[in-house]
Amino acid sequence: MSTKQASAPEDIETDILVVGAGVTGLTFAGLLAAAGVRAFTIAKHSGTAPAPRAHVTNQRTMEVFRAMGIEERVRGVSTPLPELGNGIICTSLTGMEIARYSCYGAGSRQLTDFATASPVEMVNSPQHVLERVLLAHALENGADIRYNNELIDIQQTDEGVIGRVRQRQTGAEYTVRARYAVGADGGRSLVADQAGIKFQGEQGLINMLTSWLEVDVTQYTAYRPACIYMMVQPGNAFWVGSGTLVAVKPYTEWLLNRQYNAGEEPDVSDDAIVAYARKALGIPDLKITVKNSSKWQVNNVYATKLSHGRIFLAGDSAHRHPPASGLGSNTCVQDAYNLAWKLGLVVSGKADARMLQSYSQERQPVAEQIVKHAIQTLYNFARVPQALGFKQGQSTEEGYKSLEDLFSDSLQAEQRRADLKEAMELQHRRSNALGLQLGHRYEHSDAIVYDGSPFPPYRRDPVLHYQPTTHPGAYLPHAWIEHKAKRISTLDILGFGQFGLLVGIGGDLFLEAAKTVSQELGVGLPVYKLGYRCPYDDVLGEWDDIREIGDRGALLIRPDRHIAWRTFDRPEEPTQALRSAFRQVLGL
Known part of the structure; x- marks a missing residue:
């Protein structure tokens, strides 16, 4: 390099x-x-x-890397997140597993939504x-x-x-x-x-220590693969519990994140970090090499x-x-x-x-x-140790007695388990926030030509579920189509860094309009004909289901794949309509 x-x-x-x-x-x-x-x-x-440091790369970012031509290179140094598709809460890797939930599109509750939303998958x-x-x-x-x-x-x-x-x-x-x-x-x-x-906002809310560890815990993790193992133990009510173990290279390299109180400087020597890790993971004689440690703050x-x-x-x-x-x-x-x-x-x-x-x-x-x-998901996880009855200063015996009672056959325990389940449901907003990741809508922008219609109302929770739309300001929806006997995504149609005009069966008049406007403004504007038996063939009818325009309509797509302008039908003066829209997007 x-x-x-x-x-x-x-x-x-x-x-x-x-x-x-x-x-x-x-x-x-x-x-x-x-x-x-x-x-x-x-x-x-x-x-x-x-x-x-950071590790989760979501589908929208992978789509950007796909457009840049480096998707496969990124995949080559990453682990597909569905292969690590669990979030696990346990007292330690050898202790009681308290709860588990599916995430990153790996679970039956998310699999279809994640697969239909994008041509790529999340990676670690x-x-x-x-x-x-x-x-x-x-x-x-x-x-x-x-x-x-x-x-x-x-x-x-x-x-x-x-x-x-x-x-x-x-x-x-x-x-x-x-x-x-x-x-x-x-x-x-x-x-x-x-x-x-x-x-x-607020700076310095929480003090954190992250240690990069080389440690083989395959036998404790491979049968229940997860991107994050969250350890919660008695006497500790921190938002990360006693520590979170984050996969770097399954199952031999990990980040261990832990919280410490303000005014208390943690011992960052290798010996101290190894001792803490062995206790948190519940394996006293575990062989550990510390590769790096750093202190940081949650903001x-x-x-x-x-x-x-x-x-x-x-x-x-x-x-x-x-x-x-x-x-x-x-x-x-x-x-x-x-x-x-x-x-x-x-x-x-x-x-x-x-x-x-x-x-x-x-x-x-x-x-x-x-x-x-992000700050709300932090508070959401803090509800887990509360549901377990763990709190600062309690003895180990008190904590484990509370945990034993949680899984006992008593009326109080049944309600506590319901509280725990409710806290676990909130964890989906941390690891299954598909709508938040893919559903950004630019609602007030000078580089968008709005058509006077409202964005379609959300049919499901907009954090957990992505709802594709071609409304100006939204991201171009993904659909599988066929071009020159090859399956591609609608996101693959446009060239890198280019505008594009998507038209349907009745869009031929836009060809000359786009040529004229492109020559006037000096900005390339290729036209792509997308629909049944068009050069970009909607063989599965997936595009027809989500396009929200007619066969004679058009979508002006920006280089970042957001929709700049649309017309449901062909305007009386296609060239003038397109010229006006394109000039507004360019600030002219």
């Missing part, structure tokens, strides 16, 4: 300055480079993530290996990425942004001048601070807006929340997917800078939603 590293730093001029090269920054670097946009990416760290992709894939992809496309280069100051003018950067190895400083900057510099974002962007914070002038925030710099529900790295990738194509069109002169306002309009509500959801 190599990235460019100037021995004597020279000032840089570019179009986009990306600050940070974690999941967010590397996704930006890859997207911008693939689109031919001049960008310069810096990170103060020496390289990609040294430890697993630890951050340290995912970042390597993203870095390789970016470099292959010509991205300029500099590690060990730290932003020390950033200012903006009417013409652009000016960043002051220090090479950490030499102490030498240089200036980067760019038209726009993206702050992808994490939870302690200097970019956010210097841009004066405000946040809502409940989101930016009130994601941009200020020429500066944008994305990823953890814009939303900081607990890892519960696995939304962190996914939202990072999806932020980048929303903004990168817009920046590309603006710096190339094909869209007006006003279009960039739509980034905050669309993604800030998502940031607020996922932060609130």
Whole structure:
């Protein structure tokens, strides 16, 4: 692995300055480079993530990777999550299993919903290996990425942004001048601070210690595969119980997350971590190698807006929340997917800078939603030790007596088991939140042409269930179709980074309209004919079930697969209607 590293730093001029090269920054670097946009990416760290950290990669993010052409590479370093499709709560790996629930599309309650919602499946992709894939992809496309280069100051003018950067190895400083900057510099974002962007919520709610362990627990886990084993033990009412064991590489590498009280500094020596792990896992003589340990805090914070002038925030710099529900790295990738194509069109002169306002309009509500959801799932899990009768300060004997009573034949125990079942049902909102993961609707955006109709009402819980729609602002629904004797998804029709117009059997008049509008605006707009016996053949009738438009209607799809405009029927003046819609999307 190599990235460019100037021995004597020279000032840089570019179009986009990306600050940070974690999941967010590397996704930006890859997207911008693939689109031919001049960008310069810096990170103060020496390289990609040294430890697993985030791991759940949901279907929407895998769809983004599919569009980028790296889906199979990501799968190659990951474990399909349905193979780890349980959440297990136990006193230890050798102790009593208290409850188990199916998740990540593996259970009979979720299997059909997850399978019909997307052409891809969720994977367990630890951050340290995912970042390597993203870095390789970016470099292959010509991205300029500099590690060990730290932003020390950033200012903006009417013409652009000016960043002051220090090479950490030499102490030498240089200036980067760019038209726009993206702050992808994490939870302690200097970019956010210097841009004066405000946040809502609370910092430092809970103190956590995460240890990356090499430990073979195959005999205790393989027969009941799970992505997360949550240990709950007497005398401990923390939201993670006595610890959560998160799969990195089944079944020999794991993260052990544990909580500690404020004012108490945990012993992070290898011996202390091994001793704690053996106690939490319930295996006194277990052979354990500590690969890495780090302390961190749970936050409940989101930016009130994601941009200020020429500066944008994305990823953890814009939303900081607990890892519960696995939304962190996914939202990072999806932020980048929303903004990168817009920046590309603006710096190339094909869209007006006003279009960039739509980034905050669309993604800030998502940031607020996922932060609130993640913190709620944290509180939901706290109900489990309560239902078990575990609390701080109780003796081991008191705790296990409460657990024994829970599974006894008494009237009080029956009600307690009902309480436990209710608490377990809430865990589905953590690990089976399909609607939250796939159902983002951009309801107030200048880059969407709304048709005056309301979004269709939800038929089921919108957190647990995804409801596809072609309403402007929604994501293009997936359906299996056939093209040139090959099964593909509707999501595979559009080329990477391109707009597209989907029409039906009666859509021929849109061919000339799209050609005219594309030539006028200088933005490619290929037309794809989708329907029964069309070039994109709806052989199963799946598209007909969800398209919500007629055979002579059309859908204008943005490069990020969100629907920008639709018409139920063919307008009297297709060219004028399409021209008006496309110009609005581009801010012209």
